[in-house]
Amino acid sequence: MKQIFDKPEALIDIPFHFCPGCHHGIIHRLVAECIDKYGLREETIGVSSVGCSVFLYDYFNVDVVEAPHGRAPAVATGVKRARPDNFVFTYQGDGDLAAIGTAEIIHAANRGEHITVIFVNNTVFGMTGGQMAPTTMEGQETTTTPFGRNMDMNGFPIKMTELLAELPGSCFTARVAVDNIKNLMKAKKILNRAFEVQINGEGFSFVEFLSACPTNWKMSPKQALVRIEEEMIPYFPLGIVKGG
Amino acid sequence: MPKAIFVKGNEAIAMGAIEAGCRFYFGYPITPQNEIPEYMARHLPDEGGTFIQAESEIASINMLLGAGATGARAMTSSSSPGISLKQEGISYMCGSQIPGVIVNMSRSGPGLGGISPSQGDYFQSTRGGGHGDYRTIVLAPHSVQENYDLTMKAFDLADKYRNPVLILGDAILGQMKEPLKKRNYRKKEFPRDWILTGAKGREKRLLKSLYLSEGELTDHNWLLFKKYRAMKREIMYETEFMEGAKLIVVAFGSVARILKSAVQMARDQGMKIGLFRPITLFPFPYAALEKISQTVKNFMALELNTGQMVEDLKLAVGHKMNHVDFYGRPPGSIPSPDELFYEIKKVYNKRIK
Numbered sequence: 001m002k003q004i005f006d007k008p009e010a011l012i013d014i015p016f017h018f019c020p021g022c023h024h025g026i027i028h029r030l031v032a033e034c035i036d037k038y039g040l041r042e043e044t045i046g047v048s049s050v051g052c053s054v055f056l057y058d059y060f061n062v063d064v065v066e067a068p069h070g071r072a073p074a075v076a077t078g079v080k081r082a083r084p085d086n087f088v089f090t091y092q093g094d095g096d097l098a099a100i101g102t103a104e105i106i107h108a109a110n111r112g113e114h115i116t117v118i119f120v121n122n123t124v125f126g127m128t129g130g131q132m133a134p135t136t137m138e139g140q141e142t143t144t145t146p147f148g149r150n151m152d153m154n155g156f157p158i159k160m161t162e163l164l165a166e167l168p169g170s171c172f173t174a175r176v177a178v179d180n181i182k183n184l185m186k187a188k189k190i191l192n193r194a195f196e197v198q199i200n201g202e203g204f205s206f207v208e209f210l211s212a213c214p215t216n217w218k219m220s221p222k223q224a225l226v227r228i229e230e231e232m233i234p235y236f237p238l239g240i241v242k243g244g
Numbered sequence: 245m246p247k248a249i250f251v252k253g254n255e256a257i258a259m260g261a262i263e264a265g266c267r268f269y270f271g272y273p274i275t276p277q278n279e280i281p282e283y284m285a286r287h288l289p290d291e292g293g294t295f296i297q298a299e300s301e302i303a304s305i306n307m308l309l310g311a312g313a314t315g316a317r318a319m320t321s322s323s324s325p326g327i328s329l330k331q332e333g334i335s336y337m338c339g340s341q342i343p344g345v346i347v348n349m350s351r352s353g354p355g356l357g358g359i360s361p362s363q364g365d366y367f368q369s370t371r372g373g374g375h376g377d378y379r380t381i382v383l384a385p386h387s388v389q390e391n392y393d394l395t396m397k398a399f400d401l402a403d404k405y406r407n408p409v410l411i412l413g414d415a416i417l418g419q420m421k422e423p424l425k426k427r428n429y430r431k432k433e434f435p436r437d438w439i440l441t442g443a444k445g446r447e448k449r450l451l452k453s454l455y456l457s458e459g460e461l462t463d464h465n466w467l468l469f470k471k472y473r474a475m476k477r478e479i480m481y482e483t484e485f486m487e488g489a490k491l492i493v494v495a496f497g498s499v500a501r502i503l504k505s506a507v508q509m510a511r512d513q514g515m516k517i518g519l520f521r522p523i524t525l526f527p528f529p530y531a532a533l534e535k536i537s538q539t540v541k542n543f544m545a546l547e548l549n550t551g552q553m554v555e556d557l558k559l560a561v562g563h564k565m566n567h568v569d570f571y572g573r574p575p576g577s578i579p580s581p582d583e584l585f586y587e588i589k590k591v592y593n594k595r596i597k
Contacts (some may be wrong), residue, residue: 022582041443041446042442042443042445043442043443043444044442044443045313045314045440045441047310048452054454057450057452061443061446061448061452063440063441063443063448063449064441064448064449064450064452065309065310065313065340065342065438065440065450065451065452066336066340066450066451066452066453066454067306067309067310067336068306068309068332068336070332071302071303071306071309071332071333074298074302074303074304074306074307074309074310075306075310075313075444076269076310077296077307077310077404078270078306078307078308078309078310078311078312078313078314079270079310079313079314079440080310080313081294081296081307081310081311082268082269082310082314082316083314083316083441083442084296085442086441086442103299103300103303104299104302104303104306105301106299107298107299107303111296124262139310143565147482173372202379218518
């Protein structure tokens with residue numbers, strides 16, 4: 001029998017700990033496929049963040065340094081400046097990147113750091129048990145917005161991809177989803193481009209993944225996919241915002 | 245002998261760092277240490293190095309963490325309020341065993357305090373400073389020359405122990421100008437089997453501080469503890485006028501510098517006063533002081549705060565029938581040699597006569 005499907009080399013062959021229906025596993029795989037595609041496994045230094053994605057280092061077969069909450073872009077800056085020939089990426093959730101790490105991501109982007117940022121937006125703090133994130137949608141119930149996110153009280157869901165595109169230092173920013181095959185194929189293409197931006201020395205690249213968190217959304221995996229399609233994508237439109 | 249040059253204390257730190265092979269500097273402006281980033285910004289590019297003015301002290305310490313993770317020699321500097329912001333990163337660096345040099349040209353607090361000299365950061369520096377059960381080596385220079393020499397040493401100690409090393413100065417030590425004799429750094433080799441370079445032809449490497457499995461974190465903390473214990477071999481201190489001393493006055497940094505003049509005045513008047521100056525504040529020279537206390541019973545700590553190092557002095561000699569006196573001064577003014585002479589004379593007369 002001929003084997004036609006396998007794990008990417010950049011992933012270690014162990015089961016993910018992620019909840020059923022979570023998209024981290026898919027996004028991990030896409031990132032790993034890109035690392036393989038460009039032959040970067042031995043050149044990559046990953047920067048893990050705090051949240052569900054912290055265990056990235058258990059799954060990726062590459063060198064990894066763990067950053068404090070929100071600080072991955074600053075850590076990646078130090079790594080990349082010291083080792084400009086390595087491929088350096090961060091992988092951060094919405095609490096990490098869009099709340100506590102807002103300053104670090106904006107300034108890393110604006111300095112035009114030659115790093116690739118994978119931003120996973122599931123509109124909720126996942127690991128801590130489902131609290132409001134800066135990306136939580138209007139009316140969305142979380143453990144800290146038990147009556148739904150109220151714009152008067154809590155402000156608005158933040159659009160990081162558009163915000164970072166505004167900065168003169170950023171080179172490539174895009175938003176993708178992996179909720180169906182079509183979106184997933186598009187996501188892969190866009191992620192390839194984000195990798196090439198760093199490989200070609202063009203500058204800072206950023207890809208936001210809309211991701212499901214059925215556990216904290218209190219939904220089935222299937223309902224979660226519907227929510228991405230019907231609620232999230234209309235507010236967080238997909239596609240390349242800068243640097244096509 | 246090399247010719248002496250006349251430089252500011254902050255510049256001496258930057259010069260020592262570059263001489264020791266530091267090629268990455270990350271910082272954020274704050275008085276009274278701005279000459280360090282300014283010197284680095286001007287001179288690092290010539291050495292093929294990188295200077296980044298970060299968006300915050302938090303970002304700077306995390307850039308240091310990142311550069312340190314690759315085995316590069318890197319430094320950040322700040323002053324008290326900025327060092328408070330760096331504590332998160334310092335804790336992570338200790339947990340992940342990532343070396344780096346952090347300079348605190350301290351100012352006064354609490355809060356925004358002021359820019360005058362202070363030794364109010366002694367506890368923060370020597371007790372870890374951030375969350376968790378960790379320590380950093382703390383070096384306390386007392387002259388421009390020592391700023392230079394100890395900065396070079398700091399890089400070796402950081403690499404040797406894979407741990408951040410703190411240099412604790414203050415506004416006096418940063419701003420004063422003195423002659424400096426530069427010397428060549430002698431490169432030392434340290435194990436590099438942990439640095440992140442990309443997993444080429446080897447197993448992947450991981451630098452982290454999160455340990456969740458049963459017993460893992462306990463083991464990790466014991467490992468760190470053994471390292472902190474091993475740092476005792478790095479203890480440094482200076483003594484003066486110990487011959488026949490009946491009272492030992494203890495001070496570090498700029499206060500020790502002023503105190504030296506006061507002790508000279510005391511000796512000139514026949515008072516048997518000796519001076520003990522810890523150079524490593526962590527690890528603190530407990531054993532050396534304990535040994536001295538076998539023949540001398542009277543000690544006195546002098547600090548530019550309301551009493552911090554005096555606790556370590558008491559831990560070292562505050563048992564048996566010893567006396568430990570204290571003179572402290574909150575920030576706002578600098579004591580003159582005359583003033584310190586007056587204070588140590590008071591204690592000498594009370595305890596000895």
